[in-house]
Amino acid sequence: MREYDLIVVGSGPAGSSAALVAAKLGLKVLIMDKARHPRVKPCGGGLTPKTMQLLDWLGVSVDDLILGECSTVYVSNYAGTFALRSKEPLISVTRREELDKRLFDEATARGAEYENREVVKVINGRGGAEVMTRDGHAYSSKIVIGADGAPSRVAASLGLINEGSAAAVMSIARGPADLPCLLDFTAVRFGYAWIFPQSDGYYDVGLGSIVKQRYGSRLGEYAAGWGLEAGKMLGHLIPYKSLRPVVGRVMLAGDALGVADPTTGEGIFQSMYTGIAAAYAAYLAVRNGGVIYERLIGNLLRNNELASRVSLFVYGLDTQFFSRFLGATGYASGDVKDLLVRLISGRAWYGDVTKFMAAKMPKYAVKGLMKLG
Ligand SMILES: Cc1cc2nc3c(=O)[nH]c(=O)nc-3n(C[C@H](O)[C@H](O)[C@H](O)COP(=O)(O)OP(=O)(O)OC[C@H]3O[C@@H](n4cnc5c(N)ncnc54)[C@H](O)[C@@H]3O)c2cc1C
Missing domain, CATH: 3.50.50.60 (FAD/NAD(P)-binding domain)
Incomplete structure (x- = not known):
């Protein structure tokens, strides 16, 4: 042996x-x-800045493998769409x-x-x-x-x-060359759709959810809604x-x-x-x-563990009323966007998110109730 x-x-x-x-x-x-x-x-x-940093620490160069870079990422939910912007690419697509x-x-x-x-x-x-x-x-x-x-x-x-797994499907799709990088929380229950631009009109398009479900023809239909023609659909678990x-x-x-x-x-x-x-x-x-x-x-x-708690809150956005309520609170303000950019980059962790929520949610809740009322 x-x-x-x-x-x-x-x-x-x-x-x-x-x-x-x-x-x-x-x-x-x-x-x-x-x-x-x-x-x-x-x-x-999609590689976040913290992943790029790990590759750098390992001495592994992937510069020649980056097909697209998203310094602006649009986030959509039922309350509307806002942009996360950063000097460094928030998502590098490989x-x-x-x-x-x-x-x-x-x-x-x-x-x-x-x-x-x-x-x-x-x-x-x-x-x-x-x-x-x-x-x-x-x-x-x-x-x-x-x-x-x-x-x-x-x-x-x-x-x-x-026993705790999300399920996601993706496809390489082709279409107009100018679509932005998008995370769309209106596309799938308890999850989101993504569009990651590669190059020359190619995109990695996918649907993922923390609840296992059959996606069937939904990915192709979602892509078509953006004028994209999806290729073969592939899926896998994400534990x-x-x-x-x-x-x-x-x-x-x-x-x-x-x-x-x-x-x-x-x-x-x-x-x-x-x-x-x-x-x-x-x-x-x-x-x-x-x-x-x-x-x-x-x-x-x-x-x-903290991220699991935050995910319960985030996927509350799935219900249209809750999204509108959040929209009324003005939650997509500068400090929320800044926190999200830092979270994606690896400069903030979910402990910072839960602290932020505990400190700011009462104020946002009052604001939202007053506006809706
Ligand atoms: C649709 C989808 C989209 C995703 N998008 C992103 C994204 O954009 N960014 C991101 O950060 N994460 C993303 N993820 C999550 C990410 O892909 C996984 O978390 C990551 O691949 C896990 O890496 P790993 O090395 O643990 O396993 P894997 O990448 O799955 O590698 C496992 C390896 O083990 C081998 N293997 C399996 N069984 C055996 C066996 N019995 N004997 C020998 N070899 C075996 C396989 O051949 C494979 O090479 C996505 C996941 C899915 C499903």
Whole structure:
């Protein structure tokens, strides 16, 4: 049986970030993925400034992969439309197959090995774990990171099943060249539609909701409403309820762990963040024995818990009356927009949002009731 310091199952943003950092730290790393890059991954391909910063910290340049940049993002709900503006692009639009291949190539260039195999089971043992593949191979490693997305075979091997997932669909659509970047909260119940401009009249268009639902022909119809012709529709789950991050010598990262933002569905930043933290935890575990991963990602998990509460509030906007009430409060004022820009950028977290809501909501409520009354 071949032995490694670290086996990383899955080479999306979580797995490749983990493998890249662990290889840089000098661990003997094997990536196992059932797919070969470039592989298709349904995604908006939207990178926020905090994701760009992580890529920068990793030393991975994606400048040549950016198809479109949105410094202005329009947000629509039943109360109207307002613009979020920033000097830096709030959303940089990529194609996921290209982004994931770039991260994977960087990890293997740094010395991580790769095998194209499907993992069916991971078993914790004394001082390590065993990884079994569908084609009957077994591998041994001091530490395993399950970064195999959703639903995760590695998590299932540990007896963990993620039950809190959003569901989203996307398509590459073609049409007029001048549509802006849009988040539209009137398009789908308990969620939103996005239009992310790529280049030459191509757009990543999608619908996502925290409540699983059948989207059927709705994506094509939504795109057509903007004069866009949608291509093939692809969809996937976005898990936002975290499982146990560590069981024995096995850690979970990214969608396998369930760390996407429950309000926005953003998951690339969270996947890279947990992948990087898991790699450092693996390095320390190989050197010193203990696995301190949960401590390293504690702040992110707490942030996501607060985000779940905020998402209950945001998707209240789904009802037309509530939106109009919010509209009457003048909630889309400068300080709200500033907070949203900082949240997307990674300069504010959901703790700042809940503090802001506690401080300002009474004033806004009185204003709204007086106007509506
Ligand atoms: C429609 C849609 C739009 C989205 N848009 C955005 C967006 O614009 N911005 C954003 O930040 N997030 C977005 N997300 C969320 C984001 O795509 C995910 O959170 C992110 O891809 C998770 O990365 P990951 O590395 O954990 O998993 P993945 O990217 O899913 O990678 C998992 C890897 O594991 C491999 N694998 C799976 N099972 C096995 C197995 N048994 N054995 C071996 N290999 C295996 C797969 O082949 C894959 O390569 C979107 C999600 C959806 C569904």
